[in-house]
Amino acid sequence: MDYLNGMSVYLGEWRGLAMTALHVVLILGLAWLALRLSRKGLARVRARMQADIDDLERIKRLNTLEQVFRYVIGVVIILVSGMLVLSELGISIAPILAAAGVLGIAIGFGAQSLVKDYFNGLFLLLENQVRQGDVVHVADKAGLVEEMTLRYIRLRDAEGSVHYVPNGSITSVTNRSRGFAYAVMEVGVAYREDLDEVFAVIREVGAAMRADPELADKIEEDIEINGVDQWADSALIVRSRFKVKPLEQWTVRRAFLYRLKKAFDAAGIEIPYPHVTVYAGEGKHGDAPPLPIRLQRAKD
Numbered sequence: 001m002d003y004l005n006g007m008s009v010y011l012g013e014w015r016g017l018a019m020t021a022l023h024v025v026l027i028l029g030l031a032w033l034a035l036r037l038s039r040k041g042l043a044r045v046r047a048r049m050q051a052d053i054d055d056l057e058r059i060k061r062l063n064t065l066e067q068v069f070r071y072v073i074g075v076v077i078i079l080v081s082g083m084l085v086l087s088e089l090g091i092s093i094a095p096i097l098a099a100a101g102v103l104g105i106a107i108g109f110g111a112q113s114l115v116k117d118y119f120n121g122l123f124l125l126l127e128n129q130v131r132q133g134d135v136v137h138v139a140d141k142a143g144l145v146e147e148m149t150l151r152y153i154r155l156r157d158a159e160g161s162v163h164y165v166p167n168g169s170i171t172s173v174t175n176r177s178r179g180f181a182y183a184v185m186e187v188g189v190a191y192r193e194d195l196d197e198v199f200a201v202i203r204e205v206g207a208a209m210r211a212d213p214e215l216a217d218k219i220e221e222d223i224e225i226n227g228v229d230q231w232a233d234s235a236l237i238v239r240s241r242f243k244v245k246p247l248e249q250w251t252v253r254r255a256f257l258y259r260l261k262k263a264f265d266a267a268g269i270e271i272p273y274p275h276v277t278v279y280a281g282e283g284k285h286g287d288a289p290p291l292p293i294r295l296q297r298a299k300d
Contacts, residue, residue, distance in 0.1 A: 023088045031081035038073045042066050064131040064148055071149055114151070116168035121150035129173045135247055137174035139165045176247065180220060183242040183249040185256055188235030190270035195236070199225055201267050202240055205259045209242075215255060218248040234274045 046066045124130050130138070130153060134145045141163045143155035153170070155163040189198050206223030209215050221243040229239035244252050264271060 020088055020090075024085050027081055027084045027088065031077055034077050035074060038077070039070055042070055042073075063133070064125070067132060067148065068125055068150065113166070113168050117151045117166045119168075120170060121148075121152075121167035124148075124167060124170070124173070125150070130175065131177075134175055134177040136176065138172075139169045141165055142174075176249075178246065181244055181246050181249040183244050183252040183256065185240050185253055185260075186229060187238050187240075187257075187260065188232060188271060189238060189264075190234075190272040191236060193236075193269055195228065195238075197267065198238060198269060201263050201269065202238070202260065205256065205263050206240075206242070209252070209256060209259065215252065217245075218252055219244050235272045 043066065046063065125148070130136055130145060130148060132145050132148055136142065136145060136153075136155070138153065138155075141155055141157070143157035143161075143163060145153060146156050146162075147154040150167070152167060153165045155165060157163065187202075189195075202225055203223065210219055210222060219242050224241050224243070226239040226241065229237045231237075242249075242252050242256070261271070
């Protein structure tokens with residue numbers, strides 16, 4: 001009789017452990033399924049919203065929102081499933097939540113920068129200041145936004161280096177990817193050159209670029225000549241610019257300078273080097289001899 005009672009107790013314990021293990025596996029399985037469904041659901045919602053959108057800016061914003069919502073939903077699912085698993089294991093979560101509250105207050109004082117990162121990231125997202133795929137300059141770092149979360153922005157610069165910028169350190173954002181951009185060119189010409197001729201050559205080069213099939217879709221308007229920007233030491237600085245599509249300003253600028261150099265050479269327009277005028281030093285009484293200058297023919 002005692003043996004049967006012992007066996008029943010033993011089987012009851014194993015049955016309880018098996019049920020607990022089954023519940024834990026079921027919770028984890030449902031959590032995994034919820035993560036998969038949430039990701040697929042967000043991807044479908046994004047694809048449906050992007051189906052009738054031709055605006056690249058809105059498409060990038062939707063991609064960024066999908067990434068952030070995926071992160072938030074994933075954290076919520078993991079936390080909820082973790083608490084359910086602890087409850088199934090017989091661990092009361094009420095003391096854990098109370099301790100977490102007290103710990104959260106303590107951490108809040110010690111990790112204010114982390115809290116600031118999340119708040120700044122939330123406002124950056126809500127105000128649509130930065131999106132994945134933008135080229136930005138933040139916190140003395142510039143590059144392509146590869147990832148944006150509520151805590152940091154991951155940038156890749158022109159050299160391929162990756163920068164992780166905490167959102168709390170961002171006080172201003174310079175976004176080079178919004179709406180349109182300007183390819184600004186500053187070209188130096190000699191003082192003796194006829195400016196009307198210089199402007200005519202610049203316009204010819206600009207018109208030829210707009211007619212080029214490889215560049216026409218990058219340039220939105222004809223070249224704008226701002227005129228003489230400054231009188232430098234040895235050159236007149238002529239400023240002009242193209243209105244171009246976002247992120248195309250560097251390509252258009254390089255193409256323009258390449259073509260303008262050839263056009264200036266063909267027209268005989270001088271792009272000067274710095275000129276220096278040398279005077280001989282004078283003594284106190286102004287009786288120093290003139291500076292001797294000898295010109296020697298180079299020997300063959």
